[in-house]
Amino acid sequence: MQFELTTDYLDSLKEAIEANDSIGLKARLEELYPPDIAAIIDQLDSDDAAYLYEILDEETAPKVLLELDDDTREKLLETFSSKEIAEQIDNMESDDAADVLAELPEDIQEEVLSHMEDIDQASDIAELINYEEGTAGSLMAKELVSVYAFETVSQCIDAIRNQADGVDVMYAVYVLDTHDRLIGMLSLKKLIISHPLARIEEIYDPDIHYVRTSTTSEEVAEFMQKYDLVVLPVVDQLGRLVGRITIDDVVDVIRETADENIQRMSGITDDVDSNDKLWRLSRARIPWLLVGMCGGIIGSRIIGSYEEEIKIRPEMAYFIPLIGAMGGNVGVQSSAIIVQGLANNTLIGDEITPKLAKELSVGMVNGLICSALIWGYAYVIEEWKLAATVSISLLTVILCASFLGTFVPLTMNRFKINPALATGPFVTTLNDIIGITIYFLVGHLLYIIL
Amino acid sequence: MQFELTTDYLDSLKEAIEANDSIGLKARLEELYPPDIAAIIDQLDSDDAAYLYEILDEETAPKVLLELDDDTREKLLETFSSKEIAEQIDNMESDDAADVLAELPEDIQEEVLSHMEDIDQASDIAELINYEEGTAGSLMAKELVSVYAFETVSQCIDAIRNQADGVDVMYAVYVLDTHDRLIGMLSLKKLIISHPLARIEEIYDPDIHYVRTSTTSEEVAEFMQKYDLVVLPVVDQLGRLVGRITIDDVVDVIRETADENIQRMSGITDDVDSNDKLWRLSRARIPWLLVGMCGGIIGSRIIGSYEEEIKIRPEMAYFIPLIGAMGGNVGVQSSAIIVQGLANNTLIGDEITPKLAKELSVGMVNGLICSALIWGYAYVIEEWKLAATVSISLLTVILCASFLGTFVPLTMNRFKINPALATGPFVTTLNDIIGITIYFLVGHLLYIIL
Numbered sequence: 001m002q003f004e005l006t007t008d009y010l011d012s013l014k015e016a017i018e019a020n021d022s023i024g025l026k027a028r029l030e031e032l033y034p035p036d037i038a039a040i041i042d043q044l045d046s047d048d049a050a051y052l053y054e055i056l057d058e059e060t061a062p063k064v065l066l067e068l069d070d071d072t073r074e075k076l077l078e079t080f081s082s083k084e085i086a087e088q089i090d091n092m093e094s095d096d097a098a099d100v101l102a103e104l105p106e107d108i109q110e111e112v113l114s115h116m117e118d119i120d121q122a123s124d125i126a127e128l129i130n131y132e133e134g135t136a137g138s139l140m141a142k143e144l145v146s147v148y149a150f151e152t153v154s155q156c157i158d159a160i161r162n163q164a165d166g167v168d169v170m171y172a173v174y175v176l177d178t179h180d181r182l183i184g185m186l187s188l189k190k191l192i193i194s195h196p197l198a199r200i201e202e203i204y205d206p207d208i209h210y211v212r213t214s215t216t217s218e219e220v221a222e223f224m225q226k227y228d229l230v231v232l233p234v235v236d237q238l239g240r241l242v243g244r245i246t247i248d249d250v251v252d253v254i255r256e257t258a259d260e261n262i263q264r265m266s267g268i269t270d271d272v273d274s275n276d277k278l279w280r281l282s283r284a285r286i287p288w289l290l291v292g293m294c295g296g297i298i299g300s301r302i303i304g305s306y307e308e309e310i311k312i313r314p315e316m317a318y319f320i321p322l323i324g325a326m327g328g329n330v331g332v333q334s335s336a337i338i339v340q341g342l343a344n345n346t347l348i349g350d351e352i353t354p355k356l357a358k359e360l361s362v363g364m365v366n367g368l369i370c371s372a373l374i375w376g377y378a379y380v381i382e383e384w385k386l387a388a389t390v391s392i393s394l395l396t397v398i399l400c401a402s403f404l405g406t407f408v409p410l411t412m413n414r415f416k417i418n419p420a421l422a423t424g425p426f427v428t429t430l431n432d433i434i435g436i437t438i439y440f441l442v443g444h445l446l447y448i449i450l
Numbered sequence: 451m452q453f454e455l456t457t458d459y460l461d462s463l464k465e466a467i468e469a470n471d472s473i474g475l476k477a478r479l480e481e482l483y484p485p486d487i488a489a490i491i492d493q494l495d496s497d498d499a500a501y502l503y504e505i506l507d508e509e510t511a512p513k514v515l516l517e518l519d520d521d522t523r524e525k526l527l528e529t530f531s532s533k534e535i536a537e538q539i540d541n542m543e544s545d546d547a548a549d550v551l552a553e554l555p556e557d558i559q560e561e562v563l564s565h566m567e568d569i570d571q572a573s574d575i576a577e578l579i580n581y582e583e584g585t586a587g588s589l590m591a592k593e594l595v596s597v598y599a600f601e602t603v604s605q606c607i608d609a610i611r612n613q614a615d616g617v618d619v620m621y622a623v624y625v626l627d628t629h630d631r632l633i634g635m636l637s638l639k640k641l642i643i644s645h646p647l648a649r650i651e652e653i654y655d656p657d658i659h660y661v662r663t664s665t666t667s668e669e670v671a672e673f674m675q676k677y678d679l680v681v682l683p684v685v686d687q688l689g690r691l692v693g694r695i696t697i698d699d700v701v702d703v704i705r706e707t708a709d710e711n712i713q714r715m716s717g718i719t720d721d722v723d724s725n726d727k728l729w730r731l732s733r734a735r736i737p738w739l740l741v742g743m744c745g746g747i748i749g750s751r752i753i754g755s756y757e758e759e760i761k762i763r764p765e766m767a768y769f770i771p772l773i774g775a776m777g778g779n780v781g782v783q784s785s786a787i788i789v790q791g792l793a794n795n796t797l798i799g800d801e802i803t804p805k806l807a808k809e810l811s812v813g814m815v816n817g818l819i820c821s822a823l824i825w826g827y828a829y830v831i832e833e834w835k836l837a838a839t840v841s842i843s844l845l846t847v848i849l850c851a852s853f854l855g856t857f858v859p860l861t862m863n864r865f866k867i868n869p870a871l872a873t874g875p876f877v878t879t880l881n882d883i884i885g886i887t888i889y890f891l892v893g894h895l896l897y898i899i900l
Contacts, residue, residue, distance in 0.1 A: 035676045161643045171621065171680075188638040193611045225705070226485045228698040230621075230680055247697050248678040251704065255675070258708035259790055262715065266786030266873075267779055274791045274805060281808075282815045285783045292779045293820055296772025297827060303768045310764040317760050317767040318753045322746025324771050325882055328778065329717055329742045329875055333735045336716030340709055341724045355724060358731075365732040370743055377747060423716075425779055432771055 003036040010043055017048050026055050034060055038067030042275070046075050062088050066096050069275070074103060082108055086115035094121060095141035095249065098128035128243075136220050137213035139253070140234045140243030146174040147200055149183060154196040156186070171231045174241055175204045181239040184208050210235050213242060220245060221253045222345060261343060264420035265336070267292075288425040295429035299324075299436050306440045309447075315382055316443050319390045323439045326370065326394060327401045327431035334359050334405025335423035342413050352410050356403065363402030371395040389446050393439040400438070401431045453486040460493055467498050476505050484510055488517030492725070496525050512538050516546050519725070524553060532558055536565035544571065545591035545699065548578035578693075586670050587663035589703070590684045590693030596624040597650055599633060604646040606636070621681045624691055625654040631689040634658050660685050663692060670695060671703045672795060711793060714870035715786070717742075738875040745879035749774075749886050756890045759897075765832055766893050769840045773889045776820065776844060777851045777881035784809050784855025785873035792863050802860050806853065813852030821845040835900060839893040846892070847885040854880055 016025050029037055029052070037056070041049045041064065053076060056064055065073060065088055077085060077100075085104070089097040089112070101109050109129065116122040124142040131137025145163045147156045156173060173191060175184040184206040194203050210233045211220055224232055224247060234243045260271060267288035272281050303310070303320070310316055338355065341347035347355065371391040378387035405427050409419035466475050479487055479502070487506070491499045491514065503526060506514055515523060515538055527535060527550075535554070539547040539562070551559050559579065566572040574592040581587025595613045597606045606623060623641060625634040634656040644653050660683045661670055674682055674697060684693045710721060717738035722731055753760070753770070760766055788805070791797035797805065821841040828837035855877050859869035 033677060157642055160639065188642070189610065192607055192638070192642065225698075225701055227483060230697065247680065247701070248675075251675055251697070251701060254701065254704060255708070255794075258705070258712075259794070262708075262712060262786055262790060265712065265715070266782045268783055268786060272787070273794070273796050274787050274808065275796060278808070278811050278815065281787075281812045285780075285812065286816050286819060288783075289776065289779055289816055289820055290823075292775050293772065293824065296769065296775050297824075299771035299775075300768035303771070304765070307764050310767050311761060314757050314760040314764070314767075315754070317764075317770065318750035319746065320767065320770045321749035321753070321774050321882055321886055322743065324774055325742045325746050325749075325778075325879065326739065328775075328878070329739055330735075332716045332874065333718055333738075336712055336718060337722070337724050337731075340712060344705075344709070344723070346723050346725060358724065358728070361728050362731045362735070365728065366736050366739055369736060370739055373740075374743060374747075424782065428778070429775065432775055436771055 003032055005036070005039050005043070010040065013040060013052075014044070014048065017044075017051055022055055025052065029056065029060075034063035035067045037064045038069075041076075042069045042072050046079075049076055050079050059091075062092050065100065066092065070103065071276075073100070077104065082111035083115045085112045086117075089125070090116055090118055090121060093141050093143055094124040094128060095139065095243075097121070098125045098138075101125055102129050102133075131213060134217045135213060136211045136215040136217070136234050136245060137243075139217055139220060139249050140213070140245045142243050144174060144233070144241070144244045146176050146241060147186070149175050149177060149199075149201040149204065151200050152196065153191060153194045153198045153200070153203070156191060156200060157196075171246075174233055174244075175200055176241060179238075180241065182208070182210060182233055182235050182241040185233070208233070211245075212237065217253050218257060221250045221257070224250050225254070257343070260418075261339065261420040264418060265332075265339065265424040267425035292425055292429050295432050298433050302433070302436050302440065306444065309440075309444065313386075313443075313447075315386055316389070316440070318382075319378075319386075320436065320439070322374070322390070323393060323397055323435045324432045327397045327435035328428040330363060330366070330398050330401035331405040331427040331431045332424065334363070334402050335409045335419075335427050338406055338409045339419050339423050342409065342419055352407065355410065356406050359402045359406040360399060363399050367395040367398035367402075370398065385446060385450060386443075389439070389443040392446075393435075393442040396438050396442070397431070397435040400434050401427075404430055404434075453482055455486070455489050455493070460490065463490065463502075464494070464498065467494075467501055472505055475502065479505065479510075484513035485517045487514045488519075491526075492519045492522050496529075499526055500529050509541075512542050515550065516542065520553065521726075523550070527554065532561035533565045535562045536567075539575070540566055540568055540571060543591050543593055544574040544578055545589065545693075547571070548575045548588075551575060552579050552583075581663060584667045585663060586661045586665040586667070586684050586695060587693075589667055589670060589695045589699050590663070591696070592693050594624060594683070594691070594694045596626050596691055597636070599625050599627060599649075599651040599654065601650050602646065603641060603644050603648045603650070603653070606641060606650060607646075621696075624683055624694075625650055626691060629688075630691065632658070632660060632683055632685050632691040635683075658683070661695075662687065667703050668707065671700045671707070674700050675704070707793070710868075711789065711870040714868060715782075715789065715874040717875035742875055742879050745882050748883050752883070752886050752890065756894065759890075759894065763836075763893075763897075765836055766839075766890070768832075769828075769836075770886065770889070772824070772840070773843060773847055773885045774882045777847045777885035778878040780813060780816070780848050780851035781855040781877040781881040782874065784813070784852050785859045785869075785877050788856055788859045789869050789873050792859070792869055802857065805860065806856050809852045809856040810849060813849050817845040817848035817852075820848065835896055836893075839889070839896050842896075843885075843889040843892040846888050847881070850884050850888070851877075851881045854884075 041052055044052065049072060053061065089100055101112060104112065113122050113126055145160050147159050160173065172188065173186045174182060175186055177183050184204040185208050186200060186204045190203060209227055209229060211223065213234055213236055220232065230247045232245045233241055234245060236242050263271065268284050269287050270284035272284045371394045374394055375387050375391035378390045408427055409423055412421065413419045491502055494502065499522060503511065539550055551562060554562065563572050563576055595610050597609050610623065622638065623636045624632060625636055627633050634654040635658050636650060636654045640653060659677055659679060661673065663684055663686055670682065680697045682695045683691055684695060686692050713721065718734050719737050720734035722734045821844045824844055825837050825841035828840050858877055859873055863869040
């Protein structure tokens with residue numbers, strides 16, 4: 001069913017490339033779909049990649065180009081002339097073509113556009129690359145079929161014959177008023193089962209979802225998911241139909257957003273994957289490591305200020321890792337719930353208080369359980385003063401961590417900063433510092449008082 | 451554009467419910483789409499929820515029912531008789547109806563089916579609930595339009611008129627051989643622009659993607675994403691067409707998988723959101739907290755075994771949090787990259803060695819940077835022996851954490867355990883213990899040797 005790329009398969013392809021066996025390779029590639037061929041090319045070095053790409057037929061090559069990793073595509077396109085690039089994107093859907101073009105330097109963009117044979121396609125692409133990244137305008141494609149409300153079903157079918165040329169899959173026909181403003185849609189099913197002489201205005205569905213070109217990609221994704229839409233028309237500020245977004249582009253947005261959240265929560269600042277270059281992987285991780293290190297240094301100063309106490313009671317040091325780890329774990333759990341609620345829009349209202357109250361209740365329940373257990377352990381193994389210190393500070397730390405894990409992402413979200421950033425390393429580092437402070441403070445007070 | 455549920459809006463609705471103002475409420479709900487109404491009902495208590503649901507018209511009610519939270523729906527359905535449930539699911543798409551029915555106890559399922567008016571629908575649903583959860587069979591719907599290859603375009607259009615009754619949106623017509631086996635598809639666009647007397651076998655597209663009823667949901671999601679499919683036919687073991695899966699159901703699978711990964715990585719064992727009950731939220735988090743506590747206790751024993759040294763050199767205790775935090779951070783970073791690569795299928799091949807080598811290289815680069823910085827700090831603030839201890843053990847800990855963060859999820863994946871489980875708390879706890887061991891071992895050796 002599905003093609004599975006193995007290292008054995010890759011090795012045998014590399015051998016065939018080495019042996020310059022273009023006929024054999026062509027036959028093998030013809031059995032595969034474009035995404036599979038792209039996955040292969042992603043794994044090859046630049047020369048082999050270019051060689052394999054050259055072998056592809058005219059129809060397959062642009063589809064493969066689209067499915068390539070950004071890095072691979074960039075390198076491959078560098079070996080092409082502007083005219084060759086123009087040939088590749090001439091037959092792509094307008095949104096895909098604009099995506100490819102947008103990755104090139106501006107002077108080359110103009111050259112490529114000037115070399116395109118299809119003038120309409122060129123002007124569509126020129127329009128699309130001007131929309132800001134991350135907006136509905138940058139996601140949409142120009143290929144769609146529209147009719148005026150005053151036309152008949154049979155005129156509409158003629159329009160489909162004429163306009164449907166560049167449309168790969170067609171889900172609906174959009175209905176416009178005489179000012180080109182979107183007023184509704186007509187499902188193909190309805191079109192097929194209606195009388196040829198029926199007027200569109202009598203049968204179309206005026207209840208239609210749409211977005212503006214300036215709507216953000218995340219809002220588009222949320223919107224299409226919420227209302228289970230497969231295709232969504234895009235209008236300009238005057239309400240005129242200018243394009244449409246399909247669910248497959250939105251699936252990519254959903255996936256990328258989820259990936260980004262996981263990376264931010266894990267302390268990775270840049271969008272990387274394990275195939276990226278060493279220095280890029282390293283650079284994406286070092287910032288939060290340095291933050292963590294600063295946290296550790298602050299922690300060392302706090303512990304340092306209790307030097308005399310540690311000399312007298314070295315057992316105070318034993319539970320430093322436990323306090324730190326528990327604060328970190330609870331903070332991550334709380335903030336993950338909040339980040340997810342924000343991402344899925346299941347947190348309603350702007351009020352922080354009820355969410356804090358709930359998280360603090362959960363923290364109290366789990367904190368009491370953990371504190372009771374650690375009290376028992378430390379009492380049996382050490383003595384009651386240490387047991388009291390550890391259990392009281394553990395409960396306090398868990399409550400603090402619940403508070404920060406809830407408060408920090410909610411606050412960052414209010415200031416339009418990605419709350420996932422706050423979740424992993426930031427909350428963990430903060431909780432580490434607070435945890436140690438509480439632990440030594442409680443220990444200090446208990447020994448003085450008792 | 452999009453309805454935003456605020457606490458103010460919710461309060462005003464609650465007041466209207468209190469005042470029994472069903473006419474006013476009806477008018478207000480009519481302005482909203484089913485997902486928005488469902489979001490409101492999710493926030494109400496059982497009585498108010500039932501009251502509001504009763505007000506909905508026949509067409510809207512089943513759509514709202516589908517969009518409700520599982521918990522809310524369960525509670526709402528408990529107040530219904532089997533006959534009332536049958537009325538609700540009679541007009542749903544078969545896959546949705548089967549999903550609702552599957553949540554009910556088995557004896558009630560039978561009762562509901564026996565009360566359904568549409569016998570065909572009842573038998574479709576009875577078939578669908580038998581497929582195992584998490585397979586293509588459980589995701590698919592029975593509503594589709596199919597024709598035989600020997601028929602003509604005009605016969606096909608008649609078939610659409612007859613079969614398309616239950617089909618909400620139609621993307622394609624499936625083409626069958628005389629044994630009902632799926633042999634290809636026909637796009638509606640092609641159908642509209644073809645001659646009425648053309649035979650299907652002359653115009654259909656035999657190159658079609660499909661899955662079997664036993665294919666897993668994750669494979670279906672991956673497959674549809676990879677090949678950018680909007681709808682995917684499902685065949686039985688004999689290759690006969692039995693249903694189809696649409697992308698909107700798969701979007702839910704993608705989202706749920708991503709959510710689950712984030713939760714597992716954050717040490718949450720059960721699928722919860724912030725609207726869940728206190729005890730459920732607490733229960734989902736306590737297991738990994740207890741694991742973290744065991745880790746902390748083991749850590750305390752290790753430090754305890756160096757009690758005499760801490761008495762002499764209390765400054766050894768200062769850097770315990772730093773070592774622990776850095777091991778945790780690096781481990782989470784490494785494993786996040788691996789978990790993501792596994793989820794997105796960008797890690798090819800079965801070999802662990804090259805991935806380990808890469809992660810260890812990244813660890814070495816970042817480890818050297820961090821160690822150099824901490825050496826400088828500790829040398830200036832403390833003295834060179836402590837500086838050497840901290841920097842050598844930090845480098846070792848970062849390398850160990852890179853190794854474990856890569857090795858553990860890859861190994862768990864090989865044994866078919868969700869690697870996200872391994873990423874957060876497990877790797878962090880392990881790294882904590884290993885970090886402390888290395889730190890005190892290095893410190894001990896350095897002071898003995900030098």
